[in-house]
Amino acid sequence: MQILIIEDEPRAANQLQNLLKLLEFEHEVLEILDTIEDSVSWFKANPAPELVFMDIQLADGLSFEIFQKVEVQCPIIFTTAFDQYAIRAFKVNSVDYLLKPIQENDLQQALDKFLSSKKPSGLDPIMLKSFLADLQGVERREGILVKEGDGFAQLRISDLLYIYSEDSVSFGVTAHKRVIIDETLDQLHPTLNHAQFFRINRSQIVAKSAILKIDRYFNHRLKLSVVDDRGQEFIVSRPKTSEFKEWLNR
Incomplete structure (x- = not known):
C-alpha cells in the first residue's frame, strides 16, 4: 500500500x-x-x-x-x-x-x-x-481575549502589529504593549483577516501595516523589519516566500 x-x-x-x-x-x-x-x-x-x-x-x-x-x-x-x-x-x-x-x-x-x-x-x-x-466566507473575528493583571480584557484585532509564540506561550504586540493570548497560533490564524495578517513561519504572524522594510535573506528567504520588533527576528520561511510576495501585492 x-x-x-x-x-x-x-x-x-x-x-x-x-x-x-x-x-x-x-x-x-x-x-x-x-x-x-x-x-x-x-x-x-x-x-x-x-x-x-x-x-x-x-x-x-x-x-x-x-x-x-x-x-x-x-x-x-x-x-x-x-x-x-x-x-x-x-x-x-x-x-x-x-x-x-x-x-x-x-x-x-x-x-x-x-x-x-x-x-x-x-x-x-x-x-x-x-x-x-x-x-x-467565514466571518473573521474583530476582538481577542487577552490576559490583563488578574483578569482579562478584549483587544481589537486591528490594533495588533504581530503575534508570536515563545516557549509555548502566545503573545500579541500592539503599538503600546505586549499581551498574553490564551490561544495557540494554530487556533488564531484561521480566524484572522488574511488580507491583513500573514503567518510568515510557524511561530510568527505579522500585520501588513506593521512591515517597514523587506530584505533578501539567505536560502531564498526574506527578512522583515517591523514596528516595535522587541528584539525578535522576522524571517519569512522559504516555502512561504512566493505566497508572501503575492499577499503584499493584493
Whole structure:
C-alpha cells in the first residue's frame, strides 16, 4: 500500500508511522510533505498514491487550499488537533478524520473503513467547491481575549502589529504593549483577516501595516523589519516566500 503523509510536525509524522507499524499495516511511505506548496508540486509531478494522511492545519495554511490548486484523486484520512475541523473534513468527502494525538484504536477503525470501501475514491468536486466557498466566507473575528493583571480584557484585532509564540506561550504586540493570548497560533490564524495578517513561519504572524522594510535573506528567504520588533527576528520561511510576495501585492 503506497501512502503519502502531509504533516508539518515531525513528531506527529513519526507517531503515525510507528502506529501503522504497530498495527502491522503493510505500507510504503512515498513522501512526507509539510507545506501546501510542496504538496501541490508533488501531486502535479507524481501518480496518485493509494491513500493520503493529511494534517488540516499546516505551517503555511489550511491543507484544504491544496484542492484549489491541484486535482487530488485518492482517498484521504484527515488528521487534526481541533474538533472544529472535523465536520469540514467530512464535507469534502474524506475517508475519515483522526483527532491528535492519534489513538491506536481510532487509526485501526479508520483503516478498516478505508479497506472495506469497495471503490475508495477521491474528493467529490461539487461538495469540495461548495465547502471552499463556505470556508472563504467565514466571518473573521474583530476582538481577542487577552490576559490583563488578574483578569482579562478584549483587544481589537486591528490594533495588533504581530503575534508570536515563545516557549509555548502566545503573545500579541500592539503599538503600546505586549499581551498574553490564551490561544495557540494554530487556533488564531484561521480566524484572522488574511488580507491583513500573514503567518510568515510557524511561530510568527505579522500585520501588513506593521512591515517597514523587506530584505533578501539567505536560502531564498526574506527578512522583515517591523514596528516595535522587541528584539525578535522576522524571517519569512522559504516555502512561504512566493505566497508572501503575492499577499503584499493584493
